[in-house]
Amino acid sequence: MKVALFIPCFIDAFYPEVGIATLELLERFGIEVDYPQEQTCCGQPMANSGAHGEAAGAEKVFARNFAGYDYIVGPSASCVHHVREHLDAIEQTDEVKKVRASAYELVEFLHDVVGAREFPWAEFPHRVGLHNSCSALRHLKEASISEVAGTPFSKPLTLLQGVKGIEFVKLARPDECCGFGGTFSVTEEPVSVRMGQDKVRDHLNAGAEYIVSGDMSCLMHQQGCAERMKADARFIHIAQVLNGARA
Amino acid sequence: MATREAFLAKVRAAQPQARQRPEVPLFASIGGDLRARFTTALGDMGGSCLQVAAAAEVLPLIRERFGVDASICSATPEVLGTRDLTADTPPASLQDVDVGVVRARFGVAETGSVWFSEQEYVVNALGYIVQHLVVLLDPAQLVDGLQDVYRRPDFQHARYAALVTGPSATADIEGVLIRGAQGVRSLSVVWLAPA
Amino acid sequence: MSGRIDHAKAAGAFIAKTEHVAFHDKRLWDLRQKRDAQAHNIPEWETLRELASGIKEHTLSHLSGYLEQFAAAAEANGVTVHWAASAEEHNELVYQLMSERGMTTLVKSKSMLTDECAMRDYLEPRGITVMETDLGERIQQLDHQDPSHMVVPAVHKLRGDVAQLFGRTIGTDPANSDIHYLAESQRMNTRPYFVRDKTAGMTGCNFAVAETGTVVVCTNEGNADLSANVPPLHIASIGIEKLIPKVADLGVFIRMLSRSALGSPITQYTSHFRAPRPGTEMHFILVDHGRSERLAMQDFWYSLKCIRCGACMNTCPVYRRSGGLSYGGTYSGPIGAIINPTFDLKRYSALPFASTLNGSCTNVCPVKINIHEQIYKWREVISERHEVPFVKQEVLKMAGRLLASPTLYRATVASMGGALRRLPNFVLYNPLNIWGRQRELPEAPKLTFHAWYRKNRGGGNGNT
Numbered sequence: 001m002k003v004a005l006f007i008p009c010f011i012d013a014f015y016p017e018v019g020i021a022t023l024e025l026l027e028r029f030g031i032e033v034d035y036p037q038e039q040t041c042c043g044q045p046m047a048n049s050g051a052h053g054e055a056a057g058a059e060k061v062f063a064r065n066f067a068g069y070d071y072i073v074g075p076s077a078s079c080v081h082h083v084r085e086h087l088d089a090i091e092q093t094d095e096v097k098k099v100r101a102s103a104y105e106l107v108e109f110l111h112d113v114v115g116a117r118e119f120p121w122a123e124f125p126h127r128v129g130l131h132n133s134c135s136a137l138r139h140l141k142e143a144s145i146s147e148v149a150g151t152p153f154s155k156p157l158t159l160l161q162g163v164k165g166i167e168f169v170k171l172a173r174p175d176e177c178c179g180f181g182g183t184f185s186v187t188e189e190p191v192s193v194r195m196g197q198d199k200v201r202d203h204l205n206a207g208a209e210y211i212v213s214g215d216m217s218c219l220m221h222q223q224g225c226a227e228r229m230k231a232d233a234r235f236i237h238i239a240q241v242l243n244g245a246r247a
Numbered sequence: 248m249a250t251r252e253a254f255l256a257k258v259r260a261a262q263p264q265a266r267q268r269p270e271v272p273l274f275a276s277i278g279g280d281l282r283a284r285f286t287t288a289l290g291d292m293g294g295s296c297l298q299v300a301a302a303a304e305v306l307p308l309i310r311e312r313f314g315v316d317a318s319i320c321s322a323t324p325e326v327l328g329t330r331d332l333t334a335d336t337p338p339a340s341l342q343d344v345d346v347g348v349v350r351a352r353f354g355v356a357e358t359g360s361v362w363f364s365e366q367e368y369v370v371n372a373l374g375y376i377v378q379h380l381v382v383l384l385d386p387a388q389l390v391d392g393l394q395d396v397y398r399r400p401d402f403q404h405a406r407y408a409a410l411v412t413g414p415s416a417t418a419d420i421e422g423v424l425i426r427g428a429q430g431v432r433s434l435s436v437v438w439l440a441p442a
Numbered sequence: 443m444s445g446r447i448d449h450a451k452a453a454g455a456f457i458a459k460t461e462h463v464a465f466h467d468k469r470l471w472d473l474r475q476k477r478d479a480q481a482h483n484i485p486e487w488e489t490l491r492e493l494a495s496g497i498k499e500h501t502l503s504h505l506s507g508y509l510e511q512f513a514a515a516a517e518a519n520g521v522t523v524h525w526a527a528s529a530e531e532h533n534e535l536v537y538q539l540m541s542e543r544g545m546t547t548l549v550k551s552k553s554m555l556t557d558e559c560a561m562r563d564y565l566e567p568r569g570i571t572v573m574e575t576d577l578g579e580r581i582q583q584l585d586h587q588d589p590s591h592m593v594v595p596a597v598h599k600l601r602g603d604v605a606q607l608f609g610r611t612i613g614t615d616p617a618n619s620d621i622h623y624l625a626e627s628q629r630m631n632t633r634p635y636f637v638r639d640k641t642a643g644m645t646g647c648n649f650a651v652a653e654t655g656t657v658v659v660c661t662n663e664g665n666a667d668l669s670a671n672v673p674p675l676h677i678a679s680i681g682i683e684k685l686i687p688k689v690a691d692l693g694v695f696i697r698m699l700s701r702s703a704l705g706s707p708i709t710q711y712t713s714h715f716r717a718p719r720p721g722t723e724m725h726f727i728l729v730d731h732g733r734s735e736r737l738a739m740q741d742f743w744y745s746l747k748c749i750r751c752g753a754c755m756n757t758c759p760v761y762r763r764s765g766g767l768s769y770g771g772t773y774s775g776p777i778g779a780i781i782n783p784t785f786d787l788k789r790y791s792a793l794p795f796a797s798t799l800n801g802s803c804t805n806v807c808p809v810k811i812n813i814h815e816q817i818y819k820w821r822e823v824i825s826e827r828h829e830v831p832f833v834k835q836e837v838l839k840m841a842g843r844l845l846a847s848p849t850l851y852r853a854t855v856a857s858m859g860g861a862l863r864r865l866p867n868f869v870l871y872n873p874l875n876i877w878g879r880q881r882e883l884p885e886a887p888k889l890t891f892h893a894w895y896r897k898n899r900g901g902g903n904g905n906t
Contacts (some may be wrong), residue, residue: 009845012891013855014884019891035895038848046845048799048818050825051838057846086818134800147757147805149482173471177759181798186876187832188796190454193880194463194763195798224881237863251513254525254730258682259506261738266503271694274486292710331792334720338672339637355661358708371671375664376636393708397693403654406519406673406717410696412708415664416626419578419594421601422469422559425625429575429632430664430711 004034004066004102006074006083008216009041009114015216021105021239022075028121028243029114033073034179043089044082048182056089058155061098063087071113072103075239077136077215079201080105085139093134105140106239111155120164122244125165129208129233131158131199131222133215134177142214145175156214156238163241169206173199180221214238253280274394281356281389282438290361294434302326305348305383305437312435313346313379314411321348322369323383325439338372347377347431350413350441351384352401360412361436364405371407375430380414382422385440446789446831447770449796456598456765466598467762468556470591474756476705477806484697493694495810498747501685502737508652508685509728519717521724525757529559529731536561536644536677537568539721539725543675545570545642549635551659551666553646554592554750555681555729558772568591573635575665576861577628590766590774593703593752599764632665637671643669645715647680648749649695650726653688655714658701660709667713674722678715682733683746695749698808702751735783741819745780747809754803754813760796769793776803780816783824791829794820855890 003026007019015059026033042062043055048144062083066072074080083103090096136156138140143154160166179185179195186192200222202213214217214235236245277284279402286296299305302325309319320341321328326348330341341347349359349368361382368374390396402408415430426432457463483488493883501508513523532555540548548570549558560581562572574583578595582588585607589595596604601619609616614627635641645666649658657678659666670676686695700709718724737743755761755775768772771782771790779797782790794817803813822828828835844850877883889897 007619007891009851009855014887016889016891017886020894023895035899037892037895040848040851041845043845046838046842049833049838050821050823050830051835051842052822052825053840054838057842061615061846061848078596101566134798138801138805142753145802145805147478147481147802149487161559177798177800177802179798183801183832184795188450188453188760189876189879190450190457191760191763191796194457195759196881198467220884221881224877224883228880249501250527250531252523254527254728255506255509257527257730257734258509258737258813261734261741262505263503263737263740266496266499268500269493271493271497271690274489288707292706292708320496342633342637354787360708360712365719374666375667393697394693397690397696402689402714402716404657406719408714408716409667410708410712412710412712414710416662416710416900417577419581419596420578420599420604420621421465422472422594422597423621425622427629428577428625428663428665429629429636429668 001070002034002068003031003073004036004069006066006072006079006217007035008076008079011075011216014178014220016236018075018239020218021237021243021245022073025239025243026073029116034069037054038079042082043087044079045182047082047086047089052089059087059090063090063099064070066099067095068113069102071109072099073106073109074103075106075214075237076217077105077133077140077142078217081135081139089215105136105142105214107136107142107156107159108140110159116159116162119242121240122162123164123246124241126209127167127169127207128156128160129171129203129206130160130204131178131211131213132175133218136214137175147174159242160212160238169203169208170205171202171206173202178222180217185221192221193225195230196221200226200229200231200233203233208233210234210236212236212238212241262300276391277357278391280392282386284356285354285359285389288357290397291415293416294359294413296436296438297436302439302442305381305439308437309346309348309381310424312381317323317345318343319346319348320344320373320377322367322373323348323350325442326382332373334369336370338370338376341370341372341376342430344377346379347373348381348383349373351382353388354384354436355388355390355393355396355410358412360410362396362408362410363399364401364408366405373412374409377431379433380431382434382436383439384436386438387440443720446791447626447793449764449768449770449792452768452770453764456482456768457763462598462600465600466765469597470756470762473705474806476806477753477756479708480701480705489692490698491808492807494698495747497686497691497694498809500688502683502743502746505682505685505737508687509682511652512650512655512685513728515653516726521653521655521717524725524727526727526729526731532559532679532727532729532731533561533564535727537565537570539675540570540642543642545640546676547571547573547635547638547641548644549573549575549641549669549673550644550671551646551661552579553644553648553679553838554772555679556644557589559729559731573632575632575669575780576661576663577625580628587767588772591752591755592750592773598767600879634844636668641673642675642677643673643756644677644679645670647678647684648699649686649692650680650684651689651692652685654716656689656714658692659713659715660711662710664711667711669701670713670715675892676718676722676724678726680726680728682728682730685780698753701804702753702808732784739784742780742784742816744811745777745816747811748777749809751808753806753808757802757806759800764796772826776813776817780813780820783820787824787827788829791824794824795831852892855892
């Protein structure tokens with residue numbers, strides 16, 4: 001299978017270690033991964049601001065870079081969701097449709113396509129608060145949610161249970177939004193921060209040492225709040241944990 | 248009328264493409280002990296259930312619960328009130344009545360509700376303007392759930408119909424539950440078949 | 443209409459009231475959890491949602507026919523039916539009905555529609571005393587504020603606020619904030635109005651049944667039943683979207699309404715008004731006021747399915763921390779964000795951005811309104827009209843061009859090192875200053891992923 005690595009713009013700029021861990025993790029499963037180097041951004045920041053027309057340029061670059069792959073894997077549920085559901089400012093050619101249908105978030109890909117359950121190289125002997133982003137939960141449906149009845153399931157949890165030593169803490173509000181929300185984090189700063197602080201407090205009250213998530217944007221926001229709160233919590237992306245990071 | 252025609256024309260022009268009406272199935276009833284389910288449901292809503300051996304016991308029960316001097320207005324033959332009640336009784340005149348007595352046509356196990364129409368109330372305001380309501384309910388007249396209630400023909404003929412579930416309540420201030428908002432302060436169901 | 447509602451600023455002021463916001467958030471989250479418990483206990487819950495949505499969409503797509511059926515049935519029952527195209531017509535009708543009959547007091551139960559029509563502001567200067575009989579609405583009436591929540595209108599207030607307010611307005615002891623005392627005081631203060639002379643009663647309408655011409659009203663306080671059954675005139679204000687076809691359909695909606703709103707199986711009172719009491723009058727006022735305009739909006743007419751349960755508000759993490767008044771209109775929270783722009787796009791242009799698009803509102807809506815998707819679509823409309831509150835169109839254009847050019851983009855990102863400050867200004871103000879008010883900024887890494895890859899894995903994958 002032809003697999004391409006999609007590195008969201010803010011991960012490229014601020015959290016390259018997440019991109020590196022993603023690449024290495026996929027390679028551990030024997031997957032040959034291409035990294036199209038002309039990629040820029042999926043267009044989500046423009047589209048979420050309502051400027052769909054302005055997103056067209058970025059979307060065109062995306063479609064061009066990722067044409068011809070069986071799977072496009074990226075460590076960000078919100079970006080992958082945008083590609084699957086909203087990459088529509090450009091003409092919907094067969095090629096574009098295939099790109100959209102081939103986009104996978106890392107956890108989805110490992111869980112559903114690779115069928116990965118064991119991570120023998122990994123060990124993370126810490127108390128972990130697992131944060132699933134709203135994109136991962138409600139848009140990509142990677143885990144059950146408390147407002148909808150059904151058999152509980154969680155793809156991120158299933159993967160992390162293959163890592164030695166992890167202890168999961170129980171949150172009071174495990175699937176409430178943390179308040180990042182893209183430009184919301186700036187345009188609605190008071191509410192965004194309050195939500196982030198509440199989320200950090202929930203993790204701390206539950207005894208979490210590390211907060212782990214598949215979405216670096218949520219972690220960036222929560223970490224920003226936690227550091228200003230002088231809260232003793234650490235933040236790490238699920239790719240890094242699954243790839244063997246010890247801390 | 249010009250207003251009505253223009254009004255409807257505007258709506259008609261705005262309507263989206265026709266959608267079919269879905270078939271509403273009858274879902275599996277919970278069944279079981281309807282009386283026990285009703286009692287629990289009503290308790291959750293702040294009402295209570297009482298048992299008497301005979302109709303003659305109801306009035307003494309009321310006197311015991313609400314005081315020997317309580318004024319009573321009854322819409323039922325089983326209980327003799329201290330106040331007359333006919334269809335011509337002005338609703339406002341009931342404002343100083345302590346206890347109203349009325350027979351429900353049926354009860355609902357799913358919710359602990361009882362059903363009245365103007366026929367049961369005689370004067371509709373009786374159910375709301377008095378301080379306490381005592382409801383006679385025949386245990387044989389229990390319906391399983393709301394889906395069954397709304398398939399009954401009673402709604403076609405009643406000028407006014409009410410599903411009443413426990414006493415009046417509000418939690419508008421800090422979520423603290425208050426019984427006796429604008430309506431009755433208490434609602435007691437007395438299991439009693441009609442004569 | 444005045445200027446744009448600044449939701450963020452108003453929300454910030456509410457959040458600064460730490461006791462209020464903590465209580466508000468906890469109280470509404472508790473309602474959300476109670477709703478979950480009810481919904482999870484009914485195996486057919488998701489099917490009921492599908493049915494409720496289907497019945498509403500069917501009805502709305504045949505609305506004129508159902509309105510005619512409803513009016514015909516009501517008139518055959520001895521009810522007088524009126525047609526108010528606008529809020530003004532509604533208010534004029536109410537005034538006319540009352541003044542023709544020499545009535546000077548109106549006792550009413552809760553009706554969002556009458557708030558929407560600003561009915562009290564019309565009637566009171568004309569000598570009509572309006573008594574809001576619902577405790578929450580009464581609190582807000584006395585405080586000259588909109589309701590902040592559809593079901594619990596004063597949820598943003600603490601007992602001390604109510605004590606002060608009642609002390610100022612209805613003569614209670616302002617130092618006594620015992621809630622039983624406050625509620626009892628309102629009961630005693632309100633009660634005389636139901637039995638007053640020259641009084642009319644008004645209710646809203648939760649559901650209008652076309653088959654029988656019945657108006658269904660759901661309350662917990664019993665105030666609708668008092669308002670309708672004591673005075674000699676009962677006026678029901680009905681938004682046209684309240685129509686449902688048959689009595690049997692109530693078996694779907696009544697099962698869902700209170701469970702969604704408060705997590706209780708049913709409201710204390712579910713009242714069905716079909717015909718007037720002998721010797722009295724019943725009047726129905728059907729109101730459009732922008733609903734037919736909304737019905738014609740291809741993307742947005744689904745908001746007309748709303749049954750006013752407030753579940754979207756209870757689940758919304760933004761609403762719980764903002765308070766309903768920060769939305770600046772009759773409707774707030776997620777449903778407010780998609781309804782209010784139809785009344786005034788510019789005034790309410792910030793509301794669709796007061797959302798993280800998390801989507802839980804859509805999941806709890808009993809009639810399956812795709813709320814978060816409509817919020818997303820409204821952003822596009824607002825952007826097309828150049829009314830995005832926080833960013834100029836030119837800036838978005840620039841950002842779009844940057845992200846569309848790999849070379850330009852790389853050049854900007856490569857200089858990230860100390861250049862966090864040189865991020866393109868996506869917003870009117872420097873986003874980093876805003877971010878940095880209460881949060882630390884992420885550190886800029888030595889190498890971007892792109893640079894790391896080129897260094898460690900080579901320059902190509904077939905491209906250069």
